Amino acid sequence: xxxxxxxxxxxxxxxxxxxxxxxxxxxxxxxxxxxxxxxxxxxxxxxxxxxxxxxxxxxxxxxxxxxxxxxxxxxxxxxxxxxxxxxxxxxxxxxxxxxxxxxxxxxxxxxxxxxxxxxxxxxxxxxxxxxxxxxxxxxxxxxxxxxxxxxxxxxxxxxxxxxxxxxxxxxxxxxxxxxxxxxxxxxxxxxxxxxxxxxxxxxxxxxxxxxxxxxxxxxxxxxxxxxxxxxxxxxxxxxxxxxxxxxxxxxxx
Numbered sequence: 001x002x003x004x005x006x007x008x009x010x011x012x013x014x015x016x017x018x019x020x021x022x023x024x025x026x027x028x029x030x031x032x033x034x035x036x037x038x039x040x041x042x043x044x045x046x047x048x049x050x051x052x053x054x055x056x057x058x059x060x061x062x063x064x065x066x067x068x069x070x071x072x073x074x075x076x077x078x079x080x081x082x083x084x085x086x087x088x089x090x091x092x093x094x095x096x097x098x099x100x101x102x103x104x105x106x107x108x109x110x111x112x113x114x115x116x117x118x119x120x121x122x123x124x125x126x127x128x129x130x131x132x133x134x135x136x137x138x139x140x141x142x143x144x145x146x147x148x149x150x151x152x153x154x155x156x157x158x159x160x161x162x163x164x165x166x167x168x169x170x171x172x173x174x175x176x177x178x179x180x181x182x183x184x185x186x187x188x189x190x191x192x193x194x195x196x197x198x199x200x201x202x203x204x205x206x207x208x209x210x211x212x213x214x215x216x217x218x219x220x221x222x223x224x225x226x227x228x229x230x231x232x233x234x235x236x237x238x239x240x241x242x243x244x245x246x247x248x249x250x251x252x253x
Contacts, residue, residue, distance in 0.1 A: 016064065
């Protein structure tokens, strides 16, 4: 682990969308990014929606994503700690990735202290004011009875149904995911400011919104949205002193 001191954050790969061909191109780019950081990374935080849909049946998981999962397994075997947060598209994670790649799975916000700086880390879905429809839907989706009922569907039917609703969800938000709404309308900014009234954090880091942002919240605190790997190929890196939002430019082959 000599020299491996940096902590990396990325989110919203949405592998599987919009189709296999486009997803495969994106997956290869993500693996190239992981290749580029493996000699520096002590930990990697993946903040949700790695997959456009994910469900772990008792003996089955959605096929595909071999390059990403293989690379994460390799990094984990090298001693790099892999953290995976569930997002609204892949909230049905259980223990498969924990067993296969020794990932630490997080189901809600996490607080960390890195070199004396406090971090609040979350995917971001369902946090802050508004979006009451989604919050209700999330309660249904995370209900154990509802999950058991879905698992009774044959994977061919269940995965097809989930992919249909996932496509509808993306179509509904569309380009809105890529627009800054203003601090007074960004729910995660509001959520962060509410937390700051009770407890100080130096950095709030989220996925979910797809639009990369760095916002000074005052009180020596910053809000960072990681963006996505559909349009921006953005990520953040903590070097022990500073947190920087960066963009991965893949070298020409």
